[in-house]
Amino acid sequence: MHEYAYPRPALTVDIVVMTVIDTDLKILLIKRGAEPFMNTWALPGGFVQVSDGKDQGEDLQAAAHRELSEETGLPKGRLFLEQLYAFGQTGRDPRGRVVTVAYYALVPSDLVPMVCAGSDADDAKWWSVANELPDLRLAFDHGAIVDRSLSRIRGKVDDSDIAFELVPPSFTIAELREVHEAVKGTAYDPGNFRRRFMRMQRDGVIEVAPGKRTTASKPAKVYRFAGRSRV
Template sequence: MSETDFLKNYDPSAFQRPSVAVDLVLLGIRDNRPAVLLIKRDQLPHVGRWALPGGFVDIDESLDAAAARVLREKAGMTEAHLEQLYTFGAVDRDPRMRIISVAYLALLTERAFDAALSAKPALLPAAIQAPWSGETGGPVNVLSPENETLALAFDHADILAMAMLRLRGKLDYSDVAFALLPELFTLRQLQDVHEAILGTSLNKPAFRRRQLDRGWLAATGAYESGAAFRPAELYRFQPSTAD
């Protein structure tokens, strides 16, 4: 039998097929803490709970296209660097039916984070607490702007825990911290991002020496404006020399 004949007679209902969804972790730094954009569910199941922006993948749609559509429709954003974080496929993760979710991570600058809130006022900026050290991993707490603990829908707390674990794991050797900063930034802002993700304070002289020694930073000769004290110099990330 030729492949053409095989495909012509193939029965696509011969095997059970799970549904596939995408969920977006839109993460930034807000008030010196990692923060994520959530949306309140208005339908069963888990109606009234907060969830990551997400949706089902259409039959004729790629995963990336579905993620871009959800980003546009539910977060009001037309541009963001989305990359796959992890695939969540626990059999009982959704009470409706067998649903596999491909989680995407997008790191947002403060301006992009605020722009999404302005475009979609229904979004909630929720803080993420990862009460474990280093890359040990574990559950996270998700807090409302009033510092109340939120119970998220489905396994979205697990998705956020994976996002924090991934960020901590990549922070020291990749450029993820710079994705959370504006184009021009101070060394203090760079340290703030590291401390927010790691959940701990860092030694200021040692941190600055390490960052400058890596050759990732280009001094601009410009200084921040509106500072109450001596203005700090502004730097730019130079990826061409990043290892």
């Protein structure tokens, strides 16, 4: 038992895990196996390890990485993970005051098969943001967390490098464009996107990678991300 002079909240991390599969933005949800919200779909996440001793426990980002790897089987490195927002409304958890620090993670499509390699197939699933999510009621306030996460990446995808976190290490221009389209839910003009892409190459953001990609038509050149454009 741990005693404190004043009441304290429980602290959790929740992670919005996103990827693009077949030109479709998807979110990973876990089916809850315990009350409250038993059998309801929820974000992966859990309690932050806190210690009253000298070490004080684990950092928030480390907790998010740990929960992500524990609940989904994804590797701890190579994954983009960024803090999203702290959700601490009263009443968001019926058991008592729980504050959650939400993170969002971007999974490149080549890592998708790693998800839940050792977990039950029934309790983790990718959901299409456009087609399936609107009809789905999530546990707690996880619906609001997902909404904020979508706003965040939609706002960032055209002005930052996060799109590169959703494609394999090497990719074609069309693949990168499809990621943009899946995230924003709108079509991009292929010609104009290509020009934007060529500017990135001129600026050293991307570079040609060896090999070609055989497609439905003419084979496409393959590129790789070279470095952060804006630090």
